[in-house]
Amino acid sequence: MIVDKSGSPLLADENIKPDTRHGVILYVEDVSVSFDGFKALNDLNLYINDGELRCLIGANGAGKTTLMDVITGKTRPDTGKVSFGQQVDLLQLSEAEIARAGIGRKFQKPTVFEELTVFENIELSLAGDKGIWTALFHKLTGEQKDRIAEILTTIGLSKECYYPAGRLSHGQKQWLEIGMLLAAEPRVLLVDEPVAGMTGQETERTAELLTSLAGKHSVVVVEHDMAFVRSIAKQVTVLHQGSVLAEGTMSEIQSNKDVIQVYLGEEDGSDDYAKENEKSVSEKTELESKPQEQTV
Amino acid sequence: MTTSTIKTDTSMNHSNNSAPNNHLPNNKPTFVQKLSELGSLRVVIGFLLISAFYVTFCNLVFAEGSFFHVSDYTVSLFGKYLCYALLALAVDLVWGYCGILSLGHGAFFALGGYAMGMYLMRQIGDRGVYGNPDLPDFMVFLNWTELPWYWAGSSSVFWMIAMVFIGPGLLAYIFGSLAFRSRVSGVYLSIMTQAVTYALMLAFFRNEMGFGGNNGLTDFKEILGFSLQEPSTKLGLFVATAIALAIGYMVSDFIVKSKMGRVVTAIRDAESRVRFVGFKPEHYKLWIYVVSAMLAGVAGALYVPQVGIINPGEFSPLNSIEMVVWVAIGGRGTLYGALIGAVVVSYAKTRFTAIMPEAWLFALGGLFVLVTLYLPKGIAGLLPNILNKKDSENEASDTDQSKESNNTSIEKSEASS
Amino acid sequence: MLRIFSAFICCLLAWQSIANGDVTLTKTSVSTSVSNDAELATLFKKLPVTKLSKMQLLIEQLSATKTPQVKQAFNYLLNGELYYIKANKQVVHAQINEDKKYALTDVLTNTPLDVVAKSKIRKIKTNNRLRGSLRSLLAQFDLTDPNKEIRIAAVKQLLDKPNQTGIDTITKLVKKEQDTDVRELMQVTLLVEQLLNGEHEEKLAAVKQLKTSLEPSVLNEMTNQLSKIAKSTSSTPLSVEDKALKVALEKAIADIDDRKGIFEFAENLFFGVSLGSVLLLAAIGLAITFGVMGVINMAHGEMMMLGAYTTYVIQQAFPQYIEYSLLMAIPAAFLVSGLVGVGIERGVIRHLKGRPLETLLATFGISLILQQLVRSIFSPLNRQVLTPEWMSGSWQINPIFSLTFNRLYIIIFSLMVFVALLMILKKTSLGLHVRAVSQNRDMARALSIKSDWVDAITFGLGSGIAGIAGVVLSQLTNVGPNLGQAYIIDSFLVVVFGGVGNLWGTLVAAMSLGAFNKFLEPVTGSVLANIIVLVGLVLFIQKKPKGLFPQKGRSAD
CATH class of the missing domain: 1.10.3470 (ABC transporter involved in vitamin B12 uptake, BtuC)
Incomplete structure (x- = not known):
């Protein structure tokens, strides 16, 4: 096992145990991120309690995905502090180390290993040693096989078990990614738009699954689908322009003046769908444009 | 270190999951499985050893002029092809499986070759033109009085074998650890590897480097006490190469079929995602890059006594690119594809350059373009198509499309990040 | 970047104009001296028949034509290769070959003539005094050439290999010279001469003036002088004068080296x-x-x-x-x-x-x-x-720097x-x-x-x-x-x-x-x-x- 960052024994990846004596598992304090002058996150403060299910909502560009990037180590903040439990400084860890420490993530756009089979996708995600030599001589134990089979049943992909993941439908990929997340047995699950592309029934199942995970795990869900948020959320945090606008239960949020003004606006429930639709379209174009943002 | 300290409840109260089900469905073999059957270890190794035996047998038993006779020249030629095949295997391991397009594998091949060349040079002893028992001819010519420090030990065969692994391995380790840690990838990495082999070529062309400069190392007399002029030595080298290739193939096969293989494939398809699963792609990439460099080094070491010379031309970027073409044409991502590619293209090169030399570059260039445009999976991708047309047609197009779109997004994000 | 670049060019321009006063453009071109062929022919005809005592006048007349033929002929005359054919008094250049015969070339037209025996031709006579004036005339020839390049080349040659006649000629010419580049180069040459052969005070003065020159031979001569002084120290103690000179030389060399850098x-x-x-x-x-x-x-x-x-x-x-x-x-x-x-x-x-x-x-x-x-x-x-x-050639900014x-x-x-x-x-x-x-x-x-x-x-x-x-x-x-x-x-x-x-x-x-x-x-x-x-x-x-x-x-x- 090669450990990059020595120094604090806390950082040897297998030994990370978040200290949650205060009931908080994730501290995000005064975090700012800017891209070329654009403040994606602006002095953001967020505390996720151990075992809680939290929903993050907010308009496009509110900083939801950037926040997840910061927590998982993909983006380094300009200022601020992010810690796992009280003492594990996530800013000192690499993406892989954060994942091993027990923070799992499902991406907005489902990313699975397309050339590998569904089974192999889950297998790679299983919790355990991720070192080279183990990988070289590793044999799946019966216990692990059972676990994979169990997860496959949970996500409803048992039949597609030996299919290359690339051949799954969009919704199935969503499920597979959730399965990969389950396999990693993380302490904290960050779930970015889990129900996009799912049928109503599947959405319901996802809602059930996420609710059942809460308690043992902390779950943070980013979702645009208000109905879905309403169905699962106990606590909702509204992000606006890179900082927290409001926090509370769904009903509190809905009656919050600021929120009504900047996010829900004058809309009522019926407009929801149209708005979402528009949003996802614009988001998509935004996504595609970014990789090639190049000025001459 | 297989237990995780982070324990979560593994049983979930889920409507669909009331009873754990550990019977995985037995699907009919898929496209991917058929591929691996065709290239199964036994088939390839068997074929390899049988053909090696056939060549040996025909060379020894049948007299010259007989229909079945395999000439010494052909034996040497096949030996060369097998070296190329081993080299192609190395390239396929990093490119086909891990997505690292190395345009500098020629450097590892050449370093292995130089390690062997140094040993062979020392074996000449006082039979050189200048008759100096300690110094190779070119050093005498340059008025050097003693061996440079890095030639120390070069007369020992064990040292030579160690250097065949250490030389290329060390270069790969240094370059790889720098490049992969700073997440240089894709085209950038390819250009970087090309720059490295180009720089090495320039360096080895200098006489001051102490590797014979322009002329390289040549005029070898014997290896392990056997004269290199003897047909039996040539045959022995051929057999040794075949065995080395078989071992190399088995090692590669073991790697790609292990969990390691699945991790590197995952890295190839979605490197950033692999990080979020908890693997460190840079370690895996580095490991497989070093292994691949060593395989290439072995190929180079076996190549040199069979062709009788090693010079800086082996470092030329064009050589490295040619290796990539073997793999592209044979079919990357399948080990046996790499073997097929190396042998077929090298054979074509031998024929072409004999008949009409000027056409070879046209053919090679054309192959590049056509294969990338119309045959992304190479010859190995064609075979299953022929074997099972109906099944593979819809499946292949399916995976192709999804893979393409996936690649696009990855490359885009790489370009931006 | 553009600005930096143009600033760089400006600096260079300023620098060299301080150093040399003017920009010299070097281009290869053919010397175009006008000559009167008829006059030349008559003067050449006189060569075989003029007595030694009258020769001085004749060569001065010849040199006044400033033609390449005359220059060549003077060189032949100095080397003893100028002859005339006894039969028709034609002035020729004769070169002895392996058979002890002489290959003739017409001096005026440069056309090869017959190969003849020694008896057919006679050498044009000279004496020491004449040879001296020939040399100085030859030096003058290039030094007064209308083409600036040739003048510069001539001075440079003198700078590298000084000889007394040349130095004398330059001393005469330096006041008349119109072109600043040539004049400066001439002055440098004279100063080097002064450094080599002058009195102590002159030497010191020369060193002081020469330290702005970037001509390679200046640095060369200074180093030579310095080593000469160093050598003499080993045998006899250094005189006060030499000491002063040594200090001046060392300083000048350091200055030149700096600028060269x-x-x-x-x-x-x-x-x-x-x-x-x-x-x-x-x-x-x-x-x-x-x-x-x-x-x-x-x-x-x-x-x-x-x-x-x-x-x-x-x-x-x-x-x-x-x-x-x-x-x-x-x-x-x-x-x-x-x-x-x-x-x-x-x-x-x-x-x-x-x-x-x-x-x-x-x-x-x-x-x-x-x-x-x-x-x-x-x-x-x-x-x-x-x-x-138009793409060839270079822009000579100073003796050691050209673009x-x-x-x-x-x-x-x-x-x-x-x-x-x-x-x-x-x-x-x-x-x-x-x-x-x-x-x-x-x-x-x-x-x-x-x-x-x-x-x-x-x-x-x-x-x-x-x-x-x-x-x-x-x-x-x-x-x-x-x-x-x-x-x-x-x-x-x-x-x-x-x-x-x-x-x-x-x-x-x-x-x-x-x-x-x-x-x-x-x-x-x-x-x-x-x-x-x-x-x-x-x-x-x-x-x-x-x-x-x-x-x-x-x-x-």
């Missing part, structure tokens, strides 16, 4: 910038196709090669217009390479969108095909591309191309479309921009610029099928080093790499410098994968 630096910088501008030309095409479009074109080097061959073809087609060949070749090469580029884009690259590694391989295949094509058509040998006269015109033009030209390209991308609608497509293809298409067309044109533009780079390269290196290969790796490294998608980054990267290379070269030799730069770049890119000027932005996964 500055000019050596300037020279390295100039070479560096000129190498940098070649790199820039080679790389900006790539900065467009690779940086802006994101397409890897390994055949980029071959686009340059095509440009170079276009120059060759144009010179072959219009041999009478060599002077204008480059001006014709630039648009032609742009078109040829640009069209080939459009063809490649349409035929191959378009089908490999979003698969950069495959694009890399396919374009590499194309580069092999293009190389072989050129090899088949033009043969694998290097082709000779001529340099127009060659071809490098100077290339620097200016590459900066022009750079600015033009910047303008195209910034100001024209094509540039707008290119940037729009490169940033968001779908959106651009929705705005009815024909993205396919824009791709092809952009690629054509990048390739066309490579073609122009080829024209420039044809003036610097051998034009052969492998021309492009030598530059492709460097070009890619320049683009990556500067930061992909950033033209200014490319400029800075090219210039700094060029300068770095040229400053290393004197220390390490060119091959090692090349290797060091390559390895340094590879290491740099490991440290900063996005180059010097990275493009920032929120990255999506």
Whole structure:
């Protein structure tokens, strides 16, 4: 096992145990991120309690995905502090180390290993040693096989078990990614738009699954689908322009003046769908444009 | 270190999951499985050893002029092809499986070759033109009085074998650890590897480097006490190469079929995602890059006594690119594809350059373009198509499309990040 | 960068005008002395019949004609090779051959005549006094030549190998000399003479005045003097005078060395910038196709090669217009390479969108095909591309520092191309479309921009610029099928080093790499410098994968 960052024994990846004596598992304090002058996150403060299910909502560009990037180590903040439990400084860890420490993530756009089979996708995600030599001589134990089979049943992909993941439908990929997340047995699950592309029934199942995970795990869900948020959320945090606008239960949020003004606006429930639709379209174009943002 | 300290409840109260089900469905073999059957270890190794035996047998038993006779020249030629095949295997391991397009594998091949060349040079002893028992001819010519420090030990065969692994391995380790840690990838990495082999070529062309400069190392007399002029030595080298290739193939096969293989494939398809699963792609990439460099080094070491010379031309970027073409044409991502590619293209090169030399570059260039445009999976991708047309047609197009779109997004994000 | 560059030129100009007062333009041209052939002929006729005592007058008359024949004849006369044919009194140059016979050449027309026996000819007589005046007349000949170059050359020769007659002549001429350059050089020569043979006070004065001179022989003589003094110390104690002289000499030498150092630096910088501008030309095409479009074109080097061959073809087609060949070749090469580029884009690259590694391989295949094509058509040998006269020669700023015109033009030209390209991308609608497509293809298409067309044109533009780079390269290196290969790796490294998608980054990267290379070269030799730069770049890119000027932005996964 090669450990990059020595120094604090806390950082040897297998030994990370978040200290949650205060009931908080994730501290995000005064975090700012800017891209070329654009403040994606602006002095953001967020505390996720151990075992809680939290929903993050907010308009496009509110900083939801950037926040997840910061927590998982993909983006380094300009200022601020992010810690796992009280003492594990996530800013000192690499993406892989954060994942091993027990923070799992499902991406907005489902990313699975397309050339590998569904089974192999889950297998790679299983919790355990991720070192080279183990990988070289590793044999799946019966216990692990059972676990994979169990997860496959949970996500409803048992039949597609030996299919290359690339051949799954969009919704199935969503499920597979959730399965990969389950396999990693993380302490904290960050779930970015889990129900996009799912049928109503599947959405319901996802809602059930996420609710059942809460308690043992902390779950943070980013979702645009208000109905879905309403169905699962106990606590909702509204992000606006890179900082927290409001926090509370769904009903509190809905009656919050600021929120009504900047996010829900004058809309009522019926407009929801149209708005979402528009949003996802614009988001998509935004996504595609970014990789090639190049000025001459 | 297989237990995780982070324990979560593994049983979930889920409507669909009331009873754990550990019977995985037995699907009919898929496209991917058929591929691996065709290239199964036994088939390839068997074929390899049988053909090696056939060549040996025909060379020894049948007299010259007989229909079945395999000439010494052909034996040497096949030996060369097998070296190329081993080299192609190395390239396929990093490119086909891990997505690292190395345009500098020629450097590892050449370093292995130089390690062997140094040993062979020392074996000449006082039979050189200048008759100096300690110094190779070119050093005498340059008025050097003693061996440079890095030639120390070069007369020992064990040292030579160690250097065949250490030389290329060390270069790969240094370059790889720098490049992969700073997440240089894709085209950038390819250009970087090309720059490295180009720089090495320039360096080895200098006489001051102490590797014979322009002329390289040549005029070898014997290896392990056997004269290199003897047909039996040539045959022995051929057999040794075949065995080395078989071992190399088995090692590669073991790697790609292990969990390691699945991790590197995952890295190839979605490197950033692999990080979020908890693997460190840079370690895996580095490991497989070093292994691949060593395989290439072995190929180079076996190549040199069979062709009788090693010079800086082996470092030329064009050589490295040619290796990539073997793999592209044979079919990357399948080990046996790499073997097929190396042998077929090298054979074509031998024929072409004999008949009409000027056409070879046209053919090679054309192959590049056509294969990338119309045959992304190479010859190995064609075979299953022929074997099972109906099944593979819809499946292949399916995976192709999804893979393409996936690649696009990855490359885009790489370009931006 | 432009500003820095022009500031650099200004500095140089100011510096040299302080040093020398004027700019000397060196160009090879033929001396055009007017002569009256008839007069010359009559004077030559007199040579055999004039008595020694009257000879002095005759040679003075002869020298007044200032013709090359006279100069030659004087030289023959000094060497004892001037004869006349007894029969017709024709003045000839006679040279003895193996058979002890004499090969004759007419002095006036320089036409070879018969080979004759000694008895047929007679030597024209001279004496010591005459020889002395011949020498001084000869010295005067070049020193008073109407052509400034010849005068300078004559003085320089004297400076390197002083002789008394020459020095005397210069002493006479220095007051009359109109040209400041020549006069200064003459003064330097006299001062050196003073340093060598003058009294102590004169020596000191000479040293003081000479320390602003950059002539190599000045430094030489000073060092000689210093070592002479040092040698004498070992036997006898140093006199006060010598001590003073020694101090003065040491100071002067240090001064000269300092200034030499500055000019050596300037020279390295100039070479560096000129190498940098070649790199820039080679790389900006790539900065467009690779940086802006994101397409890897390994055949980029071959686009340059095509440009170079276009120059060759144009010179072959219009041999009478060599002077204008480059001006014709630039648009032609742009078109040829640009069209080939459009063809490649349409035929191959378009089908490999979003698969950069495959694009890399396919374009590499194309580069092999293009190389072989050129090899088949033009043969694998290097082709000779001529340099127009206006590109040759150099701008002599002072004795140790000159700028060659071809490098100077290339620097200016590459900066022009750079600015033009910047303008195209910034100001024209094509540039707008290119940037729009490169940033968001779908959106651009929705705005009815024909993205396919824009791709092809952009690629054509990048390739066309490579073609122009080829024209420039044809003036610097051998034009052969492998021309492009030598530059492709460097070009890619320049683009990556500067930061992909950033033209200014490319400029800075090219210039700094060029300068770095040229400053290393004197220390390490060119091959090692090349290797060091390559390895340094590879290491740099490991440290900063996005180059010097990275493009920032929120990255999506």
